[in-house]
Amino acid sequence: MARNITIKAGGSAKEYWLDLWEHRQLLWILSKRDISVRYKQTLLGVAWSVIRPLATMIVMTIAFSVVARLRPDTGVPYPLMVLGGITIWTFFSNTFVQISNSITLNSNLVAKVYFPRLIMPLSAVSVGLVDFLIAFVLYLLISVIGYGYLPSSNIVFLPFFLILTFITAFGFGLFFAAVNVRFRDIGQLIPFLMQVGIYACPIAYSSQMVADTWFYKYHLLNPVVSLVDGFRWCLLGNNAYFDHRSLYSTIIVSAVAMIFSISYFRKKESSFVDHL
């Protein structure tokens, strides 16, 4: 591991990525830390990852299906549609929020040791991923046992949608993580964005319900729409509404966000320590 290092303003990109690779163990350790800390001091531990989506599903089912009388896609049970939406949305929002806060939460490390700062947002993903896996198993159980609804063959596309969800959340989260260091009020903005998101994205309703409205073209521009619809389409099969056009915006937006965020983050990371 011994090699010559040159320290100067604006280091080289090649060295940076090499450094990142050499610190992969740290990435693993920090991920493990986040996971074990999360479940350490809680009474119910892992149960929270089950209770939260389940409770949200019940509340949303009552509020939107029973009270507001929203209709699901034909042939799909409403609670299952909601649960699918919540599962993928929670993955997206957890990942996004944790990445956004990753630098400020680890400020003690930033001030005292060197490692490529990209390690922090990368390791922040771990908790969201574990939560997602638990929620996903819960979804499958409810779907198969509760509703006798086996996942469709579309499930082969599931990894694609999960990776796309991750890239989108990472692209946006990374930008916010860097900005959060400089401007602390970003921290206030993030929960608000997530609250808006839960209604702006087709979680409690199906995209089909807005397909005939004047704002449908804007609906399709929302990069998260295809993630939610696509996830449901993988699990619930062709009964679930999925407009392939929504995928274009997701792919373009997430690719641009990813490239822009990484270069922005790289530009800003050397000065993080001066703002913390």
Add this chain to the structure above:
Amino acid sequence: MSVIVAENISKRYIIDHKNQRSGGTIRDWFSDTSKRLFSGGKKDRLLESKEEFWALKDVNFEIEQGDRVGIVGHNGAGKSTLLKVLSRITEPTTGRVNISGRVASLLEVGTGFHPELTGRENIYLNGAVLGMTQHEIKKSFDAIVDFAGVERFLDTPVKRYSSGMYVRLGFAIAAHLEPEILIVDEVLAVGDAEFQKKSLGKMRDVSESGRTILFVSHNLTAVQSLCNKAFYFEKGQLLEQGDTTHIVSTYLSRVSRKSLEHVWDDLSRAPGTNEVRLKSLRLLPDYQDNLSHIDVRTPMRLACEFWNYEDNTTLNLSMHLYAYTGECIFNVGTKAKSFSKGLVEAVCEIPGNFLNDGSYVISLMVVKNTSEVLFSLEEAITFDIQDYREGVSWYGKWPGYIRPQLNFSISQTEPVPND
């Protein structure tokens, strides 16, 4: 072979006088940006509130393999900034540093410890943060636990540790790093005396194994005992470098020289009354070993000259010596004598090997007829006494206000019977 070569490194910070709050908010950024836009690109108004500060300025040096370099200087001289640049936490504004070899930097004990995690988990976490591989941590795990003395609490969350245990564990992990270059900042200033001794001993082992060490500490005794070279920083510049004893002495003399002599040529400004007025006050150390600072061995003379304006007055001079913390160490007075108008001089001799290391304050009183205080000058002179030890391998703070060399004999009187 040079392992660290620094060329013209400088580090600039912009101090924003207007925005003292931490972080800054988007609102501030908007208002700054709009001001800039509407003032037609004129930047001067904005810059008024910002000030440049060079924490390091054109620093050049080379460090050879196996060198143990102590870095001394006042607070804010740039020592910590230099360590931050060398450990890559912050980038230099200009210049470059070439480092060959694996670097570990220890700027804090227990960096990244998570209070909820157990001692065991934190050893792995902290080790990884400091750049050890999992394999290396496993290999030295037992040694770390043993050094820290926390066997019984390995599976207890560190938030339940006493502060001493916390520090011991943190240091133990760092002590088992095996880098080629070790950068250490002031971490030995923590823990109790026994632990300080243990950690200094460990540092010494590390240094004797031929590794390169950069060491910042205010404990000059530790710097002198560990380092073979020293850098003296002042106001962001590397003022002098060389042999440790020489550099430490230069540093200390610059710290204390200025306040040891007071001479009032202008009588109207001199402290005093219509009856007596000071002319000069000097603390004259008899420096040992060609040094230029006071250490515990240094004998000193306190010389005080004052004008007496009245004939046939009986005067004596009284001196109090206080520790910096306020306790009076002693009070001595001259004999009372009758003086006529003119200059009076009093000299007090303070022997070497008498006061302990520390900071001291002298106050003076001019007394008439052995009872009436004519004039007193509080905190007339402040001075520091540095530590000096010989034949001792212990570097903790020597206790007590005085450190006399008394006749304290020890000898064997009898052999063990029937041996």
